[in-house]
Amino acid sequence: xxxxxxxxxxxxxxxxxxxxxxxETAKKIESRKAKPSLRGKIMGSLFFEPSTRTKLSFESxxxxxxxxxxxxDSAEASSAKKGxxxxxxxxxxxxxxxxxxIRHPLEGSARVAAEATEKPVIxxxxxxxxxxTQTLLDLYSIKKTQGRLxxxxxxxxxxxxxxxxxxxxxxxxxxxNCRIFFVSTESLRIPKTYxxxxxxxNISYSEHENPEEIIDKVDVLYATRIQRERxxxxxxxxxxxxxxxxxxxxxxxxxxxxxxxxxLPRVNEIDMSVDKTPYAYYFKQxxxxxxxxxxxxxxxxxxxx
Amino acid sequence: MRAxxxxxxxxxxxxxxxPKKKALQVLEILGxxxxxxxxITLGMNMHSEKMGSKDIIKIENKKLTRHELNKIAxxxxxxxxxxxxxxxxxxxxxxxxxxxxxxAIKCGNPKCVTRHQPVITKxxxxxxxxxxxxxxxxxxxxxxxxxxxx
Numbered sequence: 001x002x003x004x005x006x007x008x009x010x011x012x013x014x015x016x017x018x019x020x021x022x023x024e025t026a027k028k029i030e031s032r033k034a035k036p037s038l039r040g041k042i043m044g045s046l047f048f049e050p051s052t053r054t055k056l057s058f059e060s061x062x063x064x065x066x067x068x069x070x071x072x073d074s075a076e077a078s079s080a081k082k083g084x085x086x087x088x089x090x091x092x093x094x095x096x097x098x099x100x101x102i103r104h105p106l107e108g109s110a111r112v113a114a115e116a117t118e119k120p121v122i123x124x125x126x127x128x129x130x131x132x133t134q135t136l137l138d139l140y141s142i143k144k145t146q147g148r149l150x151x152x153x154x155x156x157x158x159x160x161x162x163x164x165x166x167x168x169x170x171x172x173x174x175x176x177n178c179r180i181f182f183v184s185t186e187s188l189r190i191p192k193t194y195x196x197x198x199x200x201x202n203i204s205y206s207e208h209e210n211p212e213e214i215i216d217k218v219d220v221l222y223a224t225r226i227q228r229e230r231x232x233x234x235x236x237x238x239x240x241x242x243x244x245x246x247x248x249x250x251x252x253x254x255x256x257x258x259x260x261x262x263x264l265p266r267v268n269e270i271d272m273s274v275d276k277t278p279y280a281y282y283f284k285q286x287x288x289x290x291x292x293x294x295x296x297x298x299x300x301x302x303x304x305x
Numbered sequence: 306m307r308a309x310x311x312x313x314x315x316x317x318x319x320x321x322x323x324p325k326k327k328a329l330q331v332l333e334i335l336g337x338x339x340x341x342x343x344x345i346t347l348g349m350n351m352h353s354e355k356m357g358s359k360d361i362i363k364i365e366n367k368k369l370t371r372h373e374l375n376k377i378a379x380x381x382x383x384x385x386x387x388x389x390x391x392x393x394x395x396x397x398x399x400x401x402x403x404x405x406x407x408x409a410i411k412c413g414n415p416k417c418v419t420r421h422q423p424v425i426t427k428x429x430x431x432x433x434x435x436x437x438x439x440x441x442x443x444x445x446x447x448x449x450x451x452x453x454x455x
Contacts, residue, residue, distance in 0.1 A: 127416050127443075
């Protein structure tokens with residue numbers, strides 16, 4: 001498997017074997033079985049829109065391995081403000097950087113960037129389209145807490161209609177024969193294309209409106225934020241927003257190995273009373289972004305194979 | 306014997322089995338506006354054994370390019386192209402939706418990068434029950450009747 005100079009644009013581009021290889025590389029780095037060095041390497045960090053977690057996580061991943069970071073953190077600070085195209089920006093950055101990380105609000109922008117250069121490009125989020133490093137860290141968190149990826153019962157809760165992380169995670173989990181429980185209101189149900197996709201792969205699933213129906217049966221509960229901007233009607237948002245608050249009172253009969261995950265930031269999907277329980281994993285989950293992004297940087301730069 | 310509702314031509318191209326009400330769009334793809342003097346016959350909502358009703362276009366002295374055929378296939382995937390010479394059908398071609406379509410479809414996603422930056426669009430045709438087109442960049446999928454051509 002050769003990842004050198006490979007772009008990381010969409011989780012759909014990766015086979016099951018490639019996903020497993022990335023996760024195993026991350027595990028080796030986290031456990032210090034592998035001690036790669038990125039000394040002398042430069043990461044171009046092109047954030048055309050604000051981001052806290054992803055940007056800091058990439059920078060930390062690079063710097064902890066001895067690499068350096070150049071870049072900008074808003075379109076205002078870049079030549080995009082002067083009307084420069086993504087293509088031309090990348091043509092300039094490729095002179096200075098060995099690997100390029102890009103976040104841009106336009107969907108498909110990371111693919112455009114990747115096509116403009118031979119240097120590896122990593123998508124750190126292209127609008128509502130893809131955020132593959134989030135999906136890989138979600139998978140890594142599941143593998144780490146459950147010891148496996150295959151045959152798990154996974155609940156996806158919240159905004160299943162628009163939620164980018166949920167769609168990508170579902171695509172990735174489809175390689176591992178998990179049983180999927182979808183929990184959402186009628187207005188935020190998972191789109192039919194995804195249900196057809198699961199059916200075509202013989203993956204069992206069911207749809208629910210109440211998390212309490214399924215919380216005792218699952219190994220992983222993945223909650224997502226319901227985004228206010230998706231709702232034209234404020235009253236409808238207020239109604240839906242409070243429909244799925246996971247509270248510690250719901251956890252009395254759950255499986256011992258249950259882990260509750262969330263891509264963060266949360267609004268009120270998970271009550272703070274859950275934070276102290278052994279089931280809460282969302283903050284640790286965010287920390288898993290470091291080994292996963294280190295693995296991707298090392299693999300695409302050819303420092304690890 | 307039933308009288309012909311669409312006149313025969315001596316030399317040119319007949320595009321048959323166009324889905325109903327799509328003939329005008331096909332003419333638009335071909336850039337035909339009747340400005341040159343060749344005869345164009347247009348039949349809309351004609352009876353068809355296979356399709357119930359269909360549209361048909363006959364164009365005198367016109368040969369289609371591969372790019373034009375590909376574009377027609379996007380909106381009329383079951384169209385048949387008859388090449389006519391001396392009133393006879395010289396060749397019959399079934400259009401085929403290409404697997405990769407470049408520079409022909411406008412992405413229907415307003416947030417797609419191709420709508421904001423100078424990027425040549427690229428779509429993949431997906432064979433399911435109904436043909437769908439997937440944007441190479443934003444990964445959104447569109448049914449044939451949702452597609453806008455460039």
